[in-house]
Amino acid sequence: MTQDYSMVLGLEIHMQLNTDSKMFCGCKNDPFESDANTNVCPVCLGLPGAMPVPNLNALKNAQLFAHSVGAKLQTKIIYERKNYFYPDLPKGFQLTCPHNPIAVGGSLNGINFREIHLEEDTAKSIHTDDLTLIDFNKSGVPLLEIVTEPDFTDIDQAVEFCKEIQLIARYLGVSEADMEKGNMRLEANISVRKPGQVELPNYRVEMKNINSFSFMKKALQHELRRQAETLVNGEVLVQETRGFNEVTGKTFSQRSKEEANDYRYFPEPDIPEIEVDDKWMSEITTRDVLLPSELRLKLKEKGLNDQYILRLVGDFSLYEKYLAVMDLGYSPSESANFVVNISEYKEKSPLEIDKIEKLKKTSKITDEAILSPIVETVINENSKVVSDFKSGNASAMQFLIGQVMKSTQGKADAQIVASILNKLLA
Numbered sequence: 001m002t003q004d005y006s007m008v009l010g011l012e013i014h015m016q017l018n019t020d021s022k023m024f025c026g027c028k029n030d031p032f033e034s035d036a037n038t039n040v041c042p043v044c045l046g047l048p049g050a051m052p053v054p055n056l057n058a059l060k061n062a063q064l065f066a067h068s069v070g071a072k073l074q075t076k077i078i079y080e081r082k083n084y085f086y087p088d089l090p091k092g093f094q095l096t097c098p099h100n101p102i103a104v105g106g107s108l109n110g111i112n113f114r115e116i117h118l119e120e121d122t123a124k125s126i127h128t129d130d131l132t133l134i135d136f137n138k139s140g141v142p143l144l145e146i147v148t149e150p151d152f153t154d155i156d157q158a159v160e161f162c163k164e165i166q167l168i169a170r171y172l173g174v175s176e177a178d179m180e181k182g183n184m185r186l187e188a189n190i191s192v193r194k195p196g197q198v199e200l201p202n203y204r205v206e207m208k209n210i211n212s213f214s215f216m217k218k219a220l221q222h223e224l225r226r227q228a229e230t231l232v233n234g235e236v237l238v239q240e241t242r243g244f245n246e247v248t249g250k251t252f253s254q255r256s257k258e259e260a261n262d263y264r265y266f267p268e269p270d271i272p273e274i275e276v277d278d279k280w281m282s283e284i285t286t287r288d289v290l291l292p293s294e295l296r297l298k299l300k301e302k303g304l305n306d307q308y309i310l311r312l313v314g315d316f317s318l319y320e321k322y323l324a325v326m327d328l329g330y331s332p333s334e335s336a337n338f339v340v341n342i343s344e345y346k347e348k349s350p351l352e353i354d355k356i357e358k359l360k361k362t363s364k365i366t367d368e369a370i371l372s373p374i375v376e377t378v379i380n381e382n383s384k385v386v387s388d389f390k391s392g393n394a395s396a397m398q399f400l401i402g403q404v405m406k407s408t409q410g411k412a413d414a415q416i417v418a419s420i421l422n423k424l425l426a
């Protein structure tokens with residue numbers, strides 16, 4: 001049924017930037033501060049008359065991110081008020097840059113960006129049995145919004161794209177981009193059309209509150225099937241916001257968006273237009289950064305296999321450990337093997353790994369003068385196996401080596417033992 005329709009998907013990705021201070025005031029940017037309402041001031045509490053001052057560090061981090069993902073930086077940024085009422089938004093408007101954003105256009109892995117904004121996060125609502133509490137520590141935290149064109153045609157492609165965005169943010173150090181913690185939040189817009197149809201469907205369903213990649217995949221798969229089934233049944237799809245219930249495995253309507261929201265946007269009178277001059281621009285675009293895509297290539301050139309590359313690129317601290325192990329004289333594949341595969345080394349530092357490896361090497365018995373008498377004893381005690389070996393049974397050799405290993409607690413050098421055996425039994 002789903003094969004009768006093709007999917008149209010566009011993403012809106014939000015990420016909290018980890019600057020020292022908030023977006024428009026000097027309060028500490030720590031949305032996870034457990035002591036409620038401590039990082040607050042008149043600006044982020046929305047008190048009348050408070051003056052917002054844009055955080056240039058946040059702006060530069062947003063620009064660095066936008067540039068690094070291939071979006072085109074803009075030279076003029078204008079903050080506007082997006083007016084709406086909600087208890088977690090004390091001013092009655094959110095400051096954002098909808099018409100003159102940080103970046104417009106450009107693409108990553110074939111997906112075009114519509115625009116990238118830098119705005120402010122809302123406060124946090126805490127719902128108890130009989131009341132709702134508001135914690136303003138999160139109010140005014142810098143929030144990056146990445147909006148793609150509806151270019152995705154495949155759910156896995158969308159998940160991979162989000163993972164890449166997450167990695168890039170982490171590599172640049174601009175956001176922790178943790179979905180579970182809520183540093184990174186996804187909204188997916190999805191609709192379906194007949195294969196070959198060029199124009200976009202006249203509706204879209206917005207899926208909110210996606211808090212993990214596996215949830216994203218499941219929710220979108222169900223929503224895609226629901227939309228196809230609805231059309232097959234001759235029913236019409238409407239513009240709405242839907243959630244996904246993991247228990248029932250179904251999506252459900254949360255809010256229908258028949259009439260367009262009117263946010264009555266207008267420029268924030270207290271924030272002058274921001275002009276990004278050439279000097280500022282080149283400070284961002286010439287910054288020396290490492291991107292996951294570049295690291296993948298680099299590791300490929302070192303001859304590492306795809307499984308190693310996936311693990312090392314996906315976990316920067318593991319990659320750093322890999323580098324530190326290499327610095328101690330190990331080859332790329334040896335180092336990758338130690339940090340990726342050997343569970344015993346998971347909790348060990350590079351120096352500890354080196355110590356264990358050296359010990360393994362130095363405690364090996366390679367001296368023929370020591371090994372020969374042991375090999376002779378083994379030969380004398382296993383005459384049956386020896387005659388098997390002489391009649392061409394290859395596993396007899398393995399058994400004899402095994403016996404030497406046993407009597408040396410595994411310290412004998414197997415290759416040297418084999419050559420002694422060959423010599424003595426020739």
Ligand code: ADP
Pocket residue numbers: 008009010011012147148149150151189190191200201202203204205
């Ligand atoms: P609005 O202006 O109402 O916010 P936009 O046109 O900006 O809507 O689109 C918001 C998001 O929805 C974008 O990520 C875009 O790619 C996506 N989108 C737009 N139209 C469709 C559609 N028909 N199907 C799926 N996604 C869509």
Ligand code: ZN
Pocket residue numbers: 022025026027039040041042043044045140
């Ligand atoms: Zn504040």
Ligand code: MG
Pocket residue numbers: 147
């Ligand atoms: Mg929009």
